[in-house]
């Protein structure tokens with residue numbers, strides 16, 4: 143049975159693949175899983191039909207038979223646990239890959255996402271500049287530590303894993319900010335992720351949705 147995910151009917155990211163359905167699409171492509179997409183308008187996210195799937199009224203969600211999941215990280219983990227290609231078989235290596243999933247979502251993503259949100263919602267606040275300095279200092283601290291740990295390795299811990307998938311989707315949000323470019327090995331790491339055929343299929347699929355919504 144094909145799973146069904148939800149995604150924005152018209153993504154505010156303009157087809158850049160920054161909305162979080164992108165990481166679920168990528169995980170499904172890496173594991174060779176076909177899937178359906180139910181597109182949601184912003185207003186539909188707060189209607190009962192969607193709230194029954196996602197208590198916070200967001201995307202993505204994941205439905206497979208009588209299972210419904212939300213939280214992109216949990217959905218990626220679910221896919222990775224059931225299909226080959228995103229988590230090592232060895233128990234310790236698997237645990238380390240899952241550690242990097244949490245590292246991406248719990249340690250690196252928060253200041254990165256908060257900075258994006260501040261640029262959209264808080265630009266007119268008197269404390270905006272100060273807040274941006276604090277957020278960017280936090281981001282640079284995380285990027286510095288990650289850059290040191292990655293060094294000249296291809297992926298974070300041996301073979302490409304769900305930890306790399308999530309980390310690349312987090313770091314992609316910094317493209318063009320200058321901060322990612324300050325750590326060349328991380329910029330190259332992101333480019334390696336984006337060069338993966340599965341990433342390209344996922345990216346093109348979400349872009350096609352945006353383009354059809356733009357011409358529709």
Ligand SMILES: N[C@@H](CCC(=O)N[C@@H](CSCc1ccc([N+](=O)[O-])cc1)C(=O)NCC(=O)O)C(=O)O
Nearest residue numbers: 154155160161162187199200201202212213214215
């Ligand atoms: N922790 C949850 C967060 C999910 C989430 O933030 N979903 C967002 C879309 S992805 C976040 C996002 C939004 C926009 C851009 N963009 O670039 O325009 C990028 C990412 C959403 O549904 N927002 C609607 C709402 O909260 O009412 C997860 O990882 O699944």
